[in-house]
Amino acid sequence: MKIGTSSLIHPNGKINFSGIDQLAFVLTDLSNQGKEIILVSSGAIGVGMDKLRITERPEQIPAQQAVAAVGQSELMNIYNQRFSLYNQQTAQLLLTRDIVEFPKSRKNVINTFEQLLKMGVLPIVNENDTVAVDEMDHTTKFGDNDELSAIVAQLLAADLLIMLTDIDGFYSANPNKNKNAVLYSTITTIDQTLMKQAGGKGSRFGTGGMASKLKAAQRILDAKGAMVLANGKPPRIIFDILTGAEVGTLFKEEEHG
Template sequence: MRIVVKVGSSSLSSADGGLDLSRLHMLVDALAGARGRGDEVVLVSSGAIATGLSPLGLPARPRDLATQQAAASVGQGLLVARYTERFARHDLVVGQVLLTVDDVVRRTHYRNAYRTLARLLDLGVVPVVNENDTVATGEIRFGDNDRLAALVAHLVHADRLLLLSDVDGLYDGNPANPGASLIPDVYADADLEGLDIARPSASKVGTGGMVTKVEAARIATGAGIPVLLTSAAHVQDALESRPVGTTFHPTGRRRSTRLLWLAHATTGKGTLVLDAGAVRAVVERRASLLPAGVVAVRGAFDSGDPVDLADEAGTVVARGLVNYDATELPQMIGRSTHALAADLGAEYERELVHRDDLVLL
């Protein structure tokens, strides 16, 4: 079995925000046990920024991106060194893999990331994956490693995704309150109705909360990958398939990682408003979007950017990668591609959004 395990900063940190080696050692020992049973393991680990706080004399996670990146630069090497040292006690080799959004969006990057991870696993290496915080900008960030882990699980064709947190599962209320009950299974979004999952992380060093974990579970289960959410303290039980935490059951089949990213890891940089016929063509026939079906263009965007496709009432029905800049579109909307090619040139005979670059929401 191929398992992707994601561990958050709060699960690796001490009370003062620094790296807690006892927690890291417990995690590594459990993962090594899974390897000994024949499982392949990919570890998606937060903690680089948290590990860099103490050496830089920072009392808490910085809010500005530049200082976060500086802390990640210092902390990433230290974190991987600790993993390398502990896994070596089990005769296992660690390989560091730092990813940005581009690595799962651009086809050449995606294929290279897949080949690298697959080869590491073939060689018996334990890949330790993290977002490349040192160079990623606000516009090209995953935003949290829960989402990254879900996309990595799809990228490596994982059989299972394990999300480790500082809580032992999904509850029907605040787990700090008496009477809150653990929800052992989630089969569909309907099982989440009425739940308060909007609580932010209680940790001073983490960025995620229950919202990001549920969203990651949606991404993975929508691609056919079961997800278990539990606390890092229960990692041993989780890896041995004992009844702990909350299991999110698959809801869909595997699909393009690029489309998973488009649906779950982007926001539209503009909006194309579609007439009723174009909405039916996109939603029901899964057709490409042509200029003739667009009645309005909103926002500023460039060719290749993600844009929302909405009906005339404003309901967003899909998102796609647009083939033209926003400034080019006013002269194109409502016209056929043949007419555009005759007036503006053959390069204007393309779709606004090709169906292969479009996902329904």
């Protein structure tokens, strides 16, 4: 499960407590059904901006990392509070790209995930924004949490990646600007035409846009997995997705034979 900042933060910059509470309810119920759930959550900078009463996302990296440091602890505090209402234990994992690129550390990360899941604990994952950098000789940044969620799904051979955003799925054009935009129900191959239709970045509180979601979907397709992109308002849509309802966009390789 990956949830974007736009599903956690209202357009006015305030925290969407009802959405977070419903997410905790849904994921706990799925866990009670015996499903193994991992949540990759954006929102550290968005929550940090609200906590510090900042209306514009900082442009300088040190300022972004400072805001993320404030926001990450507050975000986990909110998650712990909401999940505890349903008696679901959570754990925080903050990752950087070098952890999953080196075999020994990658194995340790996988072991940690698997042990937490055995214990019935729901891991909540985010990039370690306070230290992650992207330099030629020292790349520790994933790029965004869309890619991070796909990498975590790959590491653990997840059955399905559900990516919740603020739009109903992948469209042929931006539905907020083009009333003739068509929602794709299923995508089996990602080509240059789709990448052009993806457009630019996402909200002012987050970093991801449709292009990053396509790149994540490509990673899932390469791993022979499946991904559903859907609107996370409200999070109860997860129940519909898992019952096979045609909501959002399903990314899955075409089955032959």
